[in-house]
Amino acid sequence: xxxxxxxxxxxxxxxxxxxxxxxxxxxxxxxxxxxxxxxxxxxxxxxxxxxxxxxxxxxxxxxxxxxxxxxxxxxxxxxxxxxxxxxxxxxxxxxxxxxxxxxxxxxxxxxxxxxxxxxxxxxxxxxxxxxxxxxxxxxxxxxxxxxxxxxxxxxxxxxxxxxxxxxxxxxxxxxxxxxxxxxxxxxxxxxxxxxxxxxxxxxxxxxxxxxxxxxxxxxxxxxxxxxxxxxxxxxxxxxxxxxxxxxxxxxxxxxxxxxxxxxxxxxxxxxxxxxxxxxxxxxxxxxxxxxxxxxxxxxxxxxxxxxxxxxxxxxxxxxxxxxxxxxxxxxxxxxxxxxxxxxxxxxxxxxxxxxxxxxxxxxxxxxxxxxxxxxxxxxxxxxxxxxxxxxxxxxxxxxxxxxxxxxxxxxxxxxxxxxxxxxxxxxxxxxxxxxxxxxxxxxxxxxxxxxxxxxxxxxxxxxxxxxxxxxxxxxxxxxxxxxxxxxxxxxxxxxxxx
Numbered sequence: 001x002x003x004x005x006x007x008x009x010x011x012x013x014x015x016x017x018x019x020x021x022x023x024x025x026x027x028x029x030x031x032x033x034x035x036x037x038x039x040x041x042x043x044x045x046x047x048x049x050x051x052x053x054x055x056x057x058x059x060x061x062x063x064x065x066x067x068x069x070x071x072x073x074x075x076x077x078x079x080x081x082x083x084x085x086x087x088x089x090x091x092x093x094x095x096x097x098x099x100x101x102x103x104x105x106x107x108x109x110x111x112x113x114x115x116x117x118x119x120x121x122x123x124x125x126x127x128x129x130x131x132x133x134x135x136x137x138x139x140x141x142x143x144x145x146x147x148x149x150x151x152x153x154x155x156x157x158x159x160x161x162x163x164x165x166x167x168x169x170x171x172x173x174x175x176x177x178x179x180x181x182x183x184x185x186x187x188x189x190x191x192x193x194x195x196x197x198x199x200x201x202x203x204x205x206x207x208x209x210x211x212x213x214x215x216x217x218x219x220x221x222x223x224x225x226x227x228x229x230x231x232x233x234x235x236x237x238x239x240x241x242x243x244x245x246x247x248x249x250x251x252x253x254x255x256x257x258x259x260x261x262x263x264x265x266x267x268x269x270x271x272x273x274x275x276x277x278x279x280x281x282x283x284x285x286x287x288x289x290x291x292x293x294x295x296x297x298x299x300x301x302x303x304x305x306x307x308x309x310x311x312x313x314x315x316x317x318x319x320x321x322x323x324x325x326x327x328x329x330x331x332x333x334x335x336x337x338x339x340x341x342x343x344x345x346x347x348x349x350x351x352x353x354x355x356x357x358x359x360x361x362x363x364x365x366x367x368x369x370x371x372x373x374x375x376x377x378x379x380x381x382x383x384x385x386x387x388x389x390x391x392x393x394x395x396x397x398x399x400x401x402x403x404x405x406x407x408x409x410x411x412x413x414x415x416x417x418x419x420x421x422x423x424x425x426x427x428x429x430x431x432x433x434x435x436x437x438x439x440x441x442x443x444x445x446x447x448x449x450x451x452x453x454x455x456x457x458x459x460x461x462x463x464x465x466x467x468x469x470x471x472x473x474x475x476x477x478x479x480x481x482x483x484x485x486x487x488x489x490x491x492x493x494x495x496x497x498x
Contacts, residue, residue: 004076007447008064008237010057011440012082012166013245014038014103014267015314017056019064020437022444024453026463028435030070032063039100044107044349047100050088053166054173058232065233072233076451077240078174079443081248082166084189087141089152089214090169092162095177099149101166102141105267105307105349109140110358121207128194128201130279130288132356136305138165139191139208146209159213165189167242168216171225174239179226181217184293185247193218195279195290198298221247221292222450241446243292245439246270246303250291251446252438253407254464256299256457261403264439265412268352269309269384271391273302273400284394285354292446302398304353304391308346308362310412312380315348322373330417332377341482342366343386343489344379354394355494363493366485381418385425386486392426405429405469409438416468424474425483434465 006029011018015038020031034056039047065071085104090097102108116125117133131137142163146153155161164172168182187193187200192210194201200215219225225239243251246264250272253262258276263269272291279288279300291301313326323329345351347360364379388406396402406428412418413432423430435441448454472479 004074005453006068006070006074006076007444007453008061008075008078009440009443009447010061010078010080010170011245011437011443012053012057012080012170013439014083014105017053017060018437018440019057019060020440020444021064021068021070022441026435026441026445026454026460028437030064030068032060032067034060038103042108044110046103046106046349048086048103050090050097050101050169053101054170057170061233072235072237075237076453077238077447078228079241079445079447080167080170080239081243081245081439081443082170082186084165084186084244084246085136085138086166087138087145087163088166088169089142089145089149089161089163090172091155092160092177095173098152098161099145102145104136106141107135107349107358109135109144112140112143113358116207125191125204128196128204129188129191130195130281131191132285132287134356135358136352137189137191139204139210142210142214143208156211156214161214162216163214164216165244167244171239171242174228174232175226176229181219181225183219183221183223183242184298185221185244185290186242187218188290189244195288195298195300220294220296222294222446224450238451240450241443243442243446246272247291248442248446249409249439250274250301250442252435252440252442253409253433254461255407256461259401259403260407262407262409263388265309265384265408265410267309267311269306269387271304271388273395275300275302280398282394282398284397285356286391286394286398287353302395302400304394306384306387306391307349307352309384309387310410311348312344312346312383313412315346316376316380322376326411329377329381330415332374333381333417336374336378337370340366340368340371340375341485342371342375342379343486344376344383345489345493346380346383347493351494353391355490357494360493363489365489365492381415382421382425384412384418385422386483388422389426389483392428403428405431407431407433409433409436419470423470423472425479427472427479429472430470431466432468432470434467
């Protein structure tokens with residue numbers, strides 16, 4: 001019987017669940033995707049249905065395999081990547097969630113975070129986790145669930161409940177409850193994991209009131225996570241790699257050398273700079289995190305997290321209903337009046353790095369009677385470029401060298417106007433890869449490295465291909481003027497003096 005030559009990548013994101021089949025050359029062979037409903041039961045609350053996530057995972061995995069005309073025996077392994085920080089608690093006996101998943105964008109635990117910051121815990125938390133105190137991360141979400149769901153704390157303290165980010169929940173379901181584990185990159189986003197000692201921290205557990213019995217085992221990103229139940233795809237398949245979505249994209253972009261940087265444009269935007277074996281502490285409110293962990297050795301990164309990128313386009317489509325599809329924004333932005341200086345600060349769920357203001361809300365500046373849909377579309381796309389510039393400026397202030405180029409991926413990068421705008425505003429060449437679904441590709445790479453389908457990181461780096469290069473062509477003075485206008489808009493949004 002020939003050796004299995006394919007990998008199934010499960011990419012469970014904020015707005016959809018995707019399954020992709022990759023071959024031994026890292027080329028996509030088939031995919032299936034399902035949209036994911038988001039619920040907003042109160043202002044600042046964002047929820048998902050974990051059962052919907054699970055059903056979509058099953059359906060898309062089977063559909064992708066069928067499209068590729070493959071069977072489970074053709075798969076060398078499965079890689080999983082996921083929306084990070086999103087928090088699920090479930091009953092160990094039944095496997096059923098005790099409440100909706102609290103999504104990473106959710107801000108309901110802001111009062112707890114504000115109290116912890118006021119009590120002076122910010123420095124000790126940052127020293128251990130590399131994170132800033134914010135509702136974004138899982139710890140305060142777990143605390144909220146334990147206090148708000150009747151009986152949850154007692155059940156957790158008696159070991160009857162399990163916590164997991166989405167990867168962990170899917171692993172539990174895929175293995176029929178046999179494995180309760182996560183990987184180091186997802187653990188690093190909980191605010192309960194000491195990234196230097198590479199273990200759950202008892203002091204942080206006590207601070208957030210999280211029982212140790214809730215937590216999963218932490219493994220490498222390339223690891224044997226167990227096998228799927230036979231009824232998932234017809235016969236067992238090894239689960240051989242897991243990573244949070246931004247770390248998976250870092251691997252998919254082959255950013256294996258210190259100094260390499262990638263930026264992913266999906267619902268949000270996430271800029272990740274590989275810093276190698278050294279955990280670099282940011283002094284400009286960026287995050288220190290784990291890029292990946294192989295054979296027990298972590299590689300670290302500096303990350304800037306933007307909460308709203310593609311979500312601003314969704315807002316135009318779904319709430320304002322001024323466009324029918326995201327694809328329309330490319331032509332609209334190109335037709336917009338470039339003399340108008342309209343700035344959309346998309347703080348719909350607060351502002352992330354480098355501001356970290358959970359209370360900030362979206363604002364639109366510079367509107368005139370002549371402004372229309374084209375100008376709004378342009379402002380929404382420009383917002384991602386300006387926010388990326390904010391992150392690059394913060395990284396430079398932290399001592400990072402100017403990047404030779406910026407590797408980009410995610411759904412927004414299909415928009416050529418947006419990518420040229422990014423190159424112009426950031427003043428950095430932008431490289432769009434041949435495979436733009438690098439989050440799923442990174443999950444496939446992780447599983448393939450574990451199973452031997454992909455021989456080495458070096459081989460994956462050689463395999464990376466650029467589809468298009470966007471060179472900056474905006475003049476320095478215009479770049480400076482436009483960015484100054486953006487910074488003034490952000491200052492006004494935050495209520496800062498002009």
